[in-house]
Amino acid sequence: MSYSRPHARKKGLPRIVSAFRNSCNGFVAVWEEPAFRQEVLLAAVLVPAACFVGRSWLEVCVLIGMVVFVLVTEILNSAVEAVVDRVGPEWHALSKSAKDMGSAAVLLALCLCGLTWAWALYERFLA
Template sequence: MAEFSKSAVTKETGIRHFFAAAGYSWGGFQRLLQESAFRQELLFAAAGLILLAVVGATLAEIMIAVVLFLGVFAIEAMNTAVEEVIDRISPEISNVGKHAKDLGSFAVLCMLVASGLYLLYTIASHLLFL
């Protein structure tokens, strides 16, 4: 059997772990802000939430939209992570790398469509009194 060496990274525990994780999350957010797709998704979310408020959406409807947008952001973060790893381990063009990136992009698209459909339905239901 192969022996595995211990991680070079020391894991924090307790409250230190909480603050370390918060720092890693902040770093991830800062990295994601460098992606134009994420910045566009932030604008989409802000515009959607403003529209929901303007048409008089309920708090529950707005919270559902927030959860959907957080899903978009989370999947965009994972997609960016996949792209970073593929670019690092496989700088040459490969079908496997292309497929991984395409699948991540498709996951983001699915969440964007779900969010968009929810916004359209909710806004239309308030404007048309459905």
Template sequence: MESPYKGKTGSKRLINAFKYSCAGLQEAFRNEDAFRQEVLLASVLVPLAFWLEHDNLGRALMIACVLLLLIVELLNSAIEATVDRISLDDHRLAKRAKDIGSAAVLISLLNLVVIWALVLAKQL
């Protein structure tokens, strides 16, 4: 059965999508420790990117990898919530899904470190 909200179009759909997105951000911030930590990291790194980097491309890369980390963390949290909704029992597929989501976050963090290091090394 499809969602009754699927039929919405135009500005009403955009308004609803915006509200759902804000609710999702609030839920993630309220319930996910890792997301709160990464938002704190972003609140330091994004302004720092403006202060440290004078090249717009370097600045864009630095900020983009910070935002990518937040996006991947949100997706990982959604996967974990969905798996937990289905069952809290130990199951190899549930573990696999959660571990793969966690690996995606780790790769995003490594991506952030590498990009920041390369952009900052260019300044030296």
């Protein structure tokens, strides 16, 4: 069996190290996206705030999880955009649909995060 990916032949610790390096490269690549940097800044505020807003460890985990969910969704959206751009620069309806769907996923994640945080803030300070 021939592999086009050199790291696919690795096993054990070398495979784990290679996968970790690839993940770090992914973070470096996504850092070029302005939306991701904005969401990281928001996360830098919201993650510590979750410790004060959440009334239990479960609420803190949910609040932090919502922020991480937004970041993960943005990373996946950026990956879709990169693949679409790699295929070709010309306009195509399917390329537009793929990018729009990725954007819609980010919007849903942001709305879910916002509603979760709004609920937690209401419960903590107004209820």
